[in-house]
Amino acid sequence: MIGLFDSGVGGLSVLRAIVQSGINDDFIYFGDTKNVPYGTKNKEQILSYTREIMQFFVQKGVDCAVMACNTSSALVFEELRREFSDKIKIYPLIQSVAPFFKDEKETIGVMATSATVKSFAYTREIKKLNKEADVIELECQEFVKIVENRLYDKKEAAEYIKSKAEYLKNAGCKKAILGCTHFPYLVPVLSKFAPEIEFIDPAKYLTDVIKEGLKESLGAHLGAKKTFSTFKFYVSSAPEEFKKSGSIFFDIKDDVLLADFAKC
Ligand code: DGL
Numbered sequence: 001m002i003g004l005f006d007s008g009v010g011g012l013s014v015l016r017a018i019v020q021s022g023i024n025d026d027f028i029y030f031g032d033t034k035n036v037p038y039g040t041k042n043k044e045q046i047l048s049y050t051r052e053i054m055q056f057f058v059q060k061g062v063d064c065a066v067m068a069c070n071t072s073s074a075l076v077f078e079e080l081r082r083e084f085s086d087k088i089k090i091y092p093l094i095q096s097v098a099p100f101f102k103d104e105k106e107t108i109g110v111m112a113t114s115a116t117v118k119s120f121a122y123t124r125e126i127k128k129l130n131k132e133a134d135v136i137e138l139e140c141q142e143f144v145k146i147v148e149n150r151l152y153d154k155k156e157a158a159e160y161i162k163s164k165a166e167y168l169k170n171a172g173c174k175k176a177i178l179g180c181t182h183f184p185y186l187v188p189v190l191s192k193f194a195p196e197i198e199f200i201d202p203a204k205y206l207t208d209v210i211k212e213g214l215k216e217s218l219g220a221h222l223g224a225k226k227t228f229s230t231f232k233f234y235v236s237s238a239p240e241e242f243k244k245s246g247s248i249f250f251d252i253k254d255d256v257l258l259a260d261f262a263k264c
Pocket of ligand 1: 006007008010011036037038039040068069070071072113116144179180181182
């Protein structure tokens, strides 16, 4: 069983990429809607939220957890790995994706939450294999609210998105990594303001890494393990809101459930 988590609907963009890649499995998705946004929280808070989610996954029988959230990958992957890797294989976003930029010569833009940008995790991870890499990290925290609350048609939202896209354009970026799983939904708007930039959704790279990992554990049986997928969606508050906002990324057919531990 594969578990994915994020602060809200953003991680559904990762779930969509995994499912579209042909991986069949039982999926369980957790959106921590009570604590969204993660990008304005500190490490201690994020560790406490994500530890609870991982315990929930252990209880549910998850054997592979995808941190479908850049912010928690930036801040607490090492801690979660230490605590849970004997029970669950963990795939973090940034650490899985950065190696794909090892030969990149152009300036790489990264659009991410405040916490991710402050941690410089993208710069750190990319430079591990590409010492000369030129990385510009840009905080775009408000994008999270825009996506969660479906504000993309509002004038102020458009102004804010424009200012961020133009910043990277003026900095000479030709490529920009969407370093927050909420951001892929904004690509049409971003591209309108900066058509010369290729906005990259890193979920496709993460999916490749997961596929490789599954191949190792399942051998030739990848894809044959199951012929269809099942989905369960949990949140820590407001299930109906999640279902509405989430529909931009994923066709949620079943009820979204309030997780037991979140009820208290
Ligand atoms: N979607 C998450 C990320 O990839 C978290 C966004 C937030 O809650 O601030 O960073």
